[in-house]
Amino acid sequence: MVLLVLAPVWDSAALPLSGMAASEIDDNADLGSFLEYLEKGEALPHEALDIGGRSIIRIVDESGRPLPFVTYRIFAGAAEHSRGISNSDGAFPYYPAAGPEADVLRIELSGRGAARVAIMPAPGQAGETRIELGAARPVPEPVACDLVFVVDSTVSMATRFASMKAALGAAVGMIAKSPLRPELRVGLVLYRDRGDEYLVRETSLTSDLAAFESALAGAEARGGGDIPEDLGAGITAAIEDMDYAHDAARIVFAITDAPPKGPGDATGGSGAGYAVACRAAVERGIKVCTVAVGKMAPEGEYALRQIAGYTRATYIAADLGSAPRIASAAKLVRGDLESLIARIVIGEAEAARGGGGRGTGARDPALDLLDSVQARMASAMTYPETARLRGVSGTVRIALRVGADGLLLGRRIAESSGSAVLDRAALELAASAFPSPNPAGSDVELEIAVVYRLER
Numbered sequence: 374m375v376l377l378v379l380a381p382v383w384d385s386a387a388l389p390l391s392g393m394a395a396s397e398i399d400d401n402a403d404l405g406s407f408l409e410y411l412e413k414g415e416a417l418p419h420e421a422l423d424i425g426g427r428s429i430i431r432i433v434d435e436s437g438r439p440l441p442f443v444t445y446r447i448f449a450g451a452a453e454h455s456r457g458i459s460n461s462d463g464a465f466p467y468y469p470a471a472g473p474e475a476d477v478l479r480i481e482l483s484g485r486g487a488a489r490v491a492i493m494p495a496p497g498q499a500g501e502t503r504i505e506l507g508a509a510r511p512v513p514e515p516v517a518c519d520l521v522f523v524v525d526s527t528v529s530m531a532t533r534f535a536s537m538k539a540a541l542g543a544a545v546g547m548i549a550k551s552p553l554r555p556e557l558r559v560g561l562v563l564y565r566d567r568g569d570e571y572l573v574r575e576t577s578l579t580s581d582l583a584a585f586e587s588a589l590a591g592a593e594a595r596g597g598g599d600i601p602e603d604l605g606a607g608i609t610a611a612i613e614d615m616d617y618a619h620d621a622a623r624i625v626f627a628i629t630d631a632p633p634k635g636p637g638d639a640t641g642g643s644g645a646g647y648a649v650a651c652r653a654a655v656e657r658g659i660k661v662c663t664v665a666v667g668k669m670a671p672e673g674e675y676a677l678r679q680i681a682g683y684t685r686a687t688y689i690a691a692d693l694g695s696a697p698r699i700a701s702a703a704k705l706v707r708g709d710l711e712s713l714i715a716r717i718v719i720g721e722a723e724a725a726r727g728g729g730g731r732g733t734g735a736r737d738p739a740l741d742l743l744d745s746v747q748a749r750m751a752s753a754m755t756y757p758e759t760a761r762l763r764g765v766s767g768t769v770r771i772a773l774r775v776g777a778d779g780l781l782l783g784r785r786i787a788e789s790s791g792s793a794v795l796d797r798a799a800l801e802l803a804a805s806a807f808p809s810p811n812p813a814g815s816d817v818e819l820e821i822a823v824v825y826r827l828e829r
Contacts, residue, residue, distance in 0.1 A: 377735065379719065386789070387761045389727055392538050392712075393533070393537065393540050393666075393691050393692050393709060393710040394691070394692060394708075394709060394710075394824070394826065395689050395692070395709060395710040395713050396689065396721060397687055397688075397689050397708070397713045397716075397717075398678070398688045398689070398690070398815040399687050399688075400678055400682045400686065400688060401682060401685050401686075404424075404427065404714065407424070407678075407682055407774050408424065408425055409530065410639040410678070411675075411678075411679070411728075412425065414675045415698075417634065417671055417672040417675045418632070418672045419676050419679060420635065420646050420647055420648035420676070420679070421653065422648050422651055422679050422680075422683045423468065423470035423471075423686055424455075424468070424679075424682055424683055425470070426468065426469040426470065426495060426522075427467065427468055427469075428466070428467050428500045428502065429464050429465070429466060429467050429497035429500070429501040429502070430445075430464065430465055430466075430480070430496065430501075430502050430503075430504065431459075431462070431463050431464040431468055431469070431501060431502070431503050431504070432459050432463045432464070432482060432484075432503075432504055432505075432506050433463060433503055433504070433505055433506070434505070434506065434507060435505060435507070438460050438727045439459075439463025439464065439465075439722070439724065439727065440459065440484065440506055440507075440622075440723045440805070441459055441460060441461045441462065441463050441620075441622070441658075442458055442459060442465045442484060442619060442620050442658060442725075443458065443459045443463070443482055443483070443484035443506060444456075444458055444482070444483050444484055445458070445459065445465060445480060445482050447467065447472070447478055447479070447480050447482065448478065448479040448480075448481070449472055449473040449474065449475030449478060449495075450472045450473065451473055452472070453472065454471065454472030454473055454475070454478070455467075455468070455471045455472050455655075455656070456656060456730065457655055457656040457657065457658060458656070458657060458658030458788075459658060460482075460622075460658055460660060460685065460721075460724075461622040461623075461721045461722070461724040461725040462721075462724040462725075463775055464501075464685075465655070465658070465726075466655060466683075466685055467495075467496055467731070469495065471652070475495055475558055476494065476495055476757065477492065477493070477494055477495065478492070478493055478494070478495050479491075479492055480492075480504065482492065482504065482506050484506070485735075486506075486507065486639065487506050487507030488506075489505075491502070491504050494783075494819040495785065497773065508710070512547040512713045514726075515553075515554055515555055516553060516555045516556065516594070516622065516722040516723075516724045516725050516726045517554045517555065517557050517558075517618050517620055517621035517622070518548070518555040518556065518557050518558070518621055518622045518624070518718060518721065518725075519560070519578055519615070519617050519618055519622070519623050519624070519726075520545070520558070520559050520560070520625075520626075520718055521559070521560040521561070521562060521578065521611045521615055521624070521625045522541055522550070522559070522561050522589075522625075522626050522628065523562045523564065523604075523607040523608055523610075523611045523625060523626065523627040523628065524537070524560070524562070524563050524564070524592065524607075524628050524629075525564060525565075525604070525607070525628060525629035525631060525666075526563040526564065526565055526574075526592055526593065526594050526595070526596075527565050527569070527594060527595070527596050527597030527631070527792070528594055528595050528596060528597050529594075529597055529630055529631060529825075530594040530629075530630055531594040531595075533630070533666055533667060533692060534592075534593075535629065536692075537666060537691075537710075538589050538590070538592065539711075539818060540691075540709070540710040540711040540714070541589060541626075541628075541711070541714070542586055542589060543711035544710070544711040544712075544714035544715045544718075545557070545559055545582060545585065545586075546582075547711060547712065547715035547726070548570065548718050548719060548722075549582060549585060550664045550714050551715070551719050553719055553722055553723060553726075555622075555719075555722045556580070557580065557582070558579055558580045558618070558621070558764050558781065559578065559579065559585040560575070560576055560577055560579070560585075560611070560615050561575070561576040561585065561588050561589060561592070562574070562575050562576075562607050562611045562614075563575075563592055563607075564602065564603060564604065564606055564607030564610070565595075565596045565597060565602065565603070566596065566602050566634065567717075569596035569597065569605065569711050570595070570596055571594075572603060572606050573607055573610040575604055575610055575614055575615075576588040577615065577616065578615050578616060578617070597631075600629055600631055600632065600670075600726055601632045601633060601634040601635075602629065602631045602633070602634060602635050602777050603633070604627060604629055604631075604633035604634070604644045604647055604676075605633055605647045605649070605650055606633070607627065607757075608625065608627055608647055608650040608654070608661060608680070609649070609650045609653070610651055610799070611624070611625045611627075611659075611661075612653050612654050612657060612659055613653070617657070617659070621725075622718075622721040622722050622725045623657070623658055623659040623660065623678050623723070624659070624660050624662065624686075624717070624721055625654070625660070625661045625662065625665045626661075626662045626663075626664055626714060627661055627662070627664065627677070627680065628663075628664040628666060628691075629663075629664070629665070629666065629673070629677075630665070630666040630669065631670075631673060632669075632670050632672045632673035632676060633646075633647050633673070633676050635680065644715040646680075647676060648678055649785050650680075651679075651680055651683045651684055652683075652784060654684045655683070655684055659684065660685055660686035660721070661680050661681060661684040661686050662681055662686040662687045662688070662689065662714075662717060663677035663680050663681045663686070663687075663688050663689070664677075664688075664689045664690075664691050664710070665677050665679070665688070665689070665690050665691065666691050666692055667691075667692050669690070674690075678829045685702040687717055689710070689713055689714075691710045692710075708813040709822070712822075731791050741812050742775065742809070742810075742811050742812060742817055742819070743819055743821075744777075744821060745809050745810065746803075746806050746807075746809055746821070747821060749805070749806035749809060750802050750803065750805070750806045750821070751808070752772075753802060753805045754802055754823075756825060757794050757795065757798045757825075759794050759826065760792060760794045760795055760798070760825065763794045764827060765794065765795065765823055765825075765827075766822070766825055766826050766827050767790025767791050767792050767795050768788075768790055768822055768824045768825070769788070769790040769795055769796050769799035769823045769825070770786070770787040770788035770820060770821070770822050770823075771784060771785070771786060771787060771799050771800060771803050771820070771821055771823060772784070772785050772786075772818065772819070772820050773789040773803055773819045773820070773821070774816065774817075774818050774819075775807070775809070775811055775816065775817045775819065776811070776816055776819075777811060777815050777816060778808070778811065779807065779808040779809050780807060780808050781803070781804060781806075781807035781808070782816065783798055784804065786802050787820055790825070795825050798825075799823040802823065803821070
């Protein structure tokens with residue numbers, strides 16, 4: 374098998390590659406396809422999370438910019454339907470099945486020194502409703518971001534544990550060194566199963582990244598026994614036991630190679646279950662991204678995509694050269710695991726700042742350029758035949774300078790793969806992506822890792 378990976382790099386000198394290839398799926402990009410996937414896999418063991426009928430409610434200020442971290446309560450008649458905190462993008466999901474049925478909703482909002490009661494028809498499936506709340510808000514600087522990793526530390530993870538830890542450490546470094554420079558705190562939850570040395574072991578959220586790295590370095594993969602592990606206990610600890618800042622983007626990454634144990638499993642589940650944890654995550658404005666490591670069983674993939682989809686987060690299949698097996702994704706992005714994690718977290722932090730903090734409501738245009746160039750390169754990428762026949766693999770880091778007009782002003786090898794054939798192919802691939810529209814409107818420097826890997 375030939376595996377080709379493109380990965381963005383924020384600071385190549387300080388960030389080692391983990392070697393874990395990954396595919397990122399945003400099931401939220403096409404709710405219809407996601408619901409079809411869930412229906413086709415209905416016979417697989419899973420917990421009940423009714424995503425059908427979901428719509429999005431987005432809170433904005435008078436200039437139309439999203440208002441994150443706004444407290445909301447939804448009433449169906451006199452009965453409370455649901456409550457929570459809006460996410461970094463000012464939005465939260467409305468799930469009809471989460472509470473009493475109603476044709477008309479009463480929504481109480483408070484935050485940023487403003488309050489409002491909105492009376493509105495119950496929104497339709499897959500739609501979006503905007504509600505304005507108060508005057509233009511100040512842009513938070515620096516952006517606060519609370520990130521928690523929930524890691525399966527049972528023995529089945531042992532063969533990939535070192536590379537997984539390297540990926541998490543590199544991702545934290547990418548986020549901290551990104552142009553956004555967020556006010557970052559990181560926490561860690563290790564989980565195993567009932568009867569093991571521990572069920573969960575926690576490292577609290579901290580801005581001391583060296584302390585987090587130390588806790589991560591000391592983690593070991595041991596214990597377990599049966600295949601399912603108590604993922605529900607791990608996610609519950611990440612939601613209930615971490616001291617999240619109110620005005621912070623809140624993201625959890627749950628990482629495992631095994632299906633979750635059900636709350637009523639005879640072998641001893643935690644009793645909480647991942648469905649309960651997902652509902653609590655939505656209420657607290659936390660997105661739970663999930664990462665499947667290795668060849669995940671279909672029921673495991675199903676549960677992990679449920680968790681990510683319900684919390685409006687992303688599912689990642691790591692260390693795989695192919696897309697998930699049950700259904701094709703509406704949007705599939707390939708890269709190394711650390712880069713995909715960093716991209717997701719930086720995107721959440723950018724959203725919390727109001728789309729780049731420039732008063733434009735737009736994402737950082739340099740990141741848009743990076744995405745565009747990577748997409749063009751990915752569509753044109755092939756494995757050099759000479760290298761394939763010789764069994765040559767490697768990673769080429771190329772540095773590009775792009776002009777305001779979208780023309781390629783310069784290209785060079787920032788770090789060689791050790792193969793002249795692969796280096797030359799990467800430079801030619803980069804040149805093929807230009808000219809490319811440059812939304813930044815000024816010269817931009819990019820660095821991209823091109824990974825050529827042969828797998829048997």
